[in-house]
Amino acid sequence: MKINALVHSIVISTLILFSASAAGAAPVFWTDWTSATQGTPSLAGGTLTIGSSSVGVTFSGSVPYNFVQTSGGTNYWNPSAPYISSTVDNAPPASDIISLGTGGTATITFSEAVQDPLLGLVSWNGNTVDFGVPIEFLSYGAGFFGNGTPVLNGDGDGFFGSGEVHGVLRLPGSYTSITFTHTSEVWHGFTVGVAGLPGPPNGVPEPTTMLLLGLGLIGMAGVRRLKKYLH
16 A cells, blocks of 8 residues: 555656646747838848847748838837737737738748747738648737737638737747738738747756656655665
């Protein structure tokens, strides 16, 4: 009975450790947009700074954008509630944003592959958007211009903005570029983020690593206790 109780204790302790390590949202690194060139195509450039690493981000649009904020201006990411979820810990921290108006094709290119890129959205109202690859909304809600609901299309690779959509969508997978089409509207803005490059972000062990470490420590303690019981 003592051995069974010991095994039960180890299992419960391991589950508690795993739950604690897996809980909580990840910090997101959002693009610092630093340059913009109006024209056809319209261009913008910026940087994702992830710890000591930097990833270049380039935007290219088939039609002129509405405006780009690279420093100062209105913070359209306030209130931050639509951009925070069990997955995303923080909204874009600054006023940096790319605003689109006339519909067309947009491409976002990264200087190296990023995992599960995120798009923060402001005011995608009555807009039909298609990425051609699976997308998922992590959060949405009342934002700078009101409230709305994203309605995914039948293929799950695009959405329609029913009302003023403010939120965060994710493209699961590894990408060096993202291309989407969008329809015309007064204006709808976005920025780009990632939860980090492959590997533990900010030097913090991943939940799986923490679980294995916990199992090892608990197992060692269990062996010592088992020896005590057997003597």
